[in-house]
Amino acid sequence: MSAEERRESVVRAAMVEFARGGYRGTSTEAIARRVGVSQPYLFRLFPNKQAIFEAACEYCIEETWRVFDRASEGLTGEAAQDAMSRAYVDLIEDREQVMMQMQMYVSVFAAESTGDVQVGETARAAWLRLFERIEERIGGSRKEATQFMAYGMLINTLVGLGYPKDHRIWAEFEGYGKQAGGC
C-alpha cells in the first residue's frame, strides 16, 4: 500500500480511536493496531501524534460536509435545510463521527494552554468553512444557518451523553428513533 493510501487509512482509524478516547486518552499503539501496522510506522507517515489528530479533525469536518452536500444536492432554502436535517439524524447513528467533532472542540483549549495555537486556527477555519457552506446551501440566511448549527450542537451533546433514542429528551427531534423526519 502506498504511503498516501496508508495515511488515509490511519486518519480513518485515528478518527474512531480519538472519538472514543480523546487526544490524551488514545495511544498511537491503539491507532496502529486498528490500521494493522506497527506503532512506530505511524511516525513515518506523520511527524507526531498531534499531526494525526489534526488530520482526523479536518477529515471529520469534511466528511460531515460531504454528507450534507450529498443529501441536499440541487436543493435550496427550506428544502435543503430539511434534507440536511434528515441526513444529520442518519449521520449520528455513527456515534464516532459526532464524538470526533466534540473531541475537536475540547482539544483547542487544551492545545492553547500548552502554547500551541496552530490547532485552534485549523479547527476554527474548518468549522467556519462548514458553517459557511451550510449557510450558502440554505440560501444565505445567517440566522437560519445559526439555528441549524445550534440544533446540531444540541444533538451532538445528547449523543455524547448517550441518551437512548426513545428518551423523552429527543422529543423535539422528530425522526430520531421514529420512522420519518423533517426536523
Place this chain on the structure above:
Amino acid sequence: MSAEERRESVVRAAMVEFARGGYRGTSTEAIARRVGVSQPYLFRLFPNKQAIFEAACEYCIEETWRVFDRASEGLTGEAAQDAMSRAYVDLIEDREQVMMQMQMYVSVFAAESTGDVQVGETARAAWLRLFERIEERIGGSRKEATQFMAYGMLINTLVGLGYPKDHRIWAEFEGYGKQAGGC
C-alpha cells in the same frame, strides 16, 4: 481545614484543570498543586481520580443552574428566558465553566468504552435535571427549552473553538462582545 471543606476546594480546582486538559490530560498532581496539598492526599478525600471527575461534573452543572436561577428569579416565560440568555453570555466569559461541560459530554463515551456505565448515568441525570429546571422556569414549553439549550450548546462550541468575541460567527448573538443583550 475540614475534610469536607477540602473536598470542595479540590472539586473547584479539579474543574479548572479538567476543563483544560480533559480527564486523561489532567494529572492528579496538577489538581493537588492548585489546591495546595500533596498529591496522595487527594486519595484520602476521594477513592480515585474518576470520583474527582464526577464530582467536578456535578458541581459544574449545579453551578450553571445557580447562575440561571439567580438571573431569572421571580421571572417566567420570555422574560425568564431573556434573563437566562444574558446570564449565559456573562457566564461564558469564564471559559473554564463552559469547557468543563464539554469535557463532561465527551467523557461519557470514553467511560462507556471501558465498561463504566456509572459516569454516563450520572451525567445524563445531571443534564436532564438542568434541562427540566430551565424548562420549568421558562414556563413549561419543551420546544422553547430545547431551543434555548440548542443555542447554549452552539455557544459552548464557539467558546471551545475559541472564536474571538468580535468574530462574525458571533453575529447572531447580540450582547456578546457588545454592550447589552437579549439574545
Place this chain on the structure above:
DNA sequence: TGCCAAAGTTATTGGCCAATCACTAATCTC
C-alpha cells in the same frame, strides 16, 4: 536478475502518572 527505493518492523528509552504505604503534625476531648 539484481538493485534500490519505498514500506514496514523490532527493540528500546526516558518521562509521566495513579495509587499505595508508612509516616508525621495538628487538633480535640476528657
Place this chain on the structure above:
DNA sequence: GAGATTAGTGATTGGCCAATAACTTTGGCA
C-alpha cells in the same frame, strides 16, 4: 496533658506511552 482522632506528607512502584534508531522485507523496473 495523655490519648485518640483527623489532617496531611515523602517516597515509591508498576504500568503506560510517544518517539527514535537501527534493521528487514517487498515490489518494480533497467
